[in-house]
Amino acid sequence: MEIEVLIIYDAQSEKECGENEVKSDCAGCELKNLGSWMWEDKNTLEKTPCRAICRLNECYCSPHAYRRNASMACVPISECREPRKKISVRCEKENEIYSFCKGCEGKCETGLKPCPHRCHGKGCFCPMAKGYVRDEEGNCIQLEDCEK
Known part of the structure; x- marks a missing residue:
């Protein structure tokens, strides 16, 4: 060796x-x-x-x-500081989730479009990966619940 x-x-x-x-x-x-x-x-x-x-x-x-x-x-x-503790943040709008690395959001008008995996900052977002999109009023709803 x-x-x-x-x-x-x-x-x-x-x-x-x-x-x-x-x-x-x-x-x-x-x-x-x-x-x-x-x-x-x-x-x-x-x-x-x-x-x-x-x-x-x-x-x-x-x-x-x-x-x-x-x-x-x-x-x-x-x-030395303690390792970060898991924090729980409640988002104001229904179906939103909090993340330190927000993903892309879909819209009723455009649907679920492919999105590059990039961080878009931290905060509450509408999880497109779970089938949610934003409606015209900014609510986070299931794509099938969008007005046709």
Whole structure:
């Protein structure tokens, strides 16, 4: 079995670590405050899955007591926010549903047309996938209930 290790060296050899950080001779990933092992580029904030990468002369949160927060500061684990709890939102109009990623809506005039799977923001919407469309007054009704 052959193992490849990529070594990345930071030319700033006398780099100072921040509060609650430690310098590592070879580490690649940190545990973020939401509990997933990810490498997060401090310049771009781009997250990538953890790989066996050796990053020399990098500063990391002290692994047993601290996690990196959204501001890239190492904070005590006790200060990490709880994972999102499921929230329940009631929509005002009958048959509407709430979603963090709204889908397309059909209309009585146009029916159920194909729709690319894209997020249209969060909020209440009329679920076309369940056969609902908007009538002329903006109500969410079954397609077969539209006036012919």
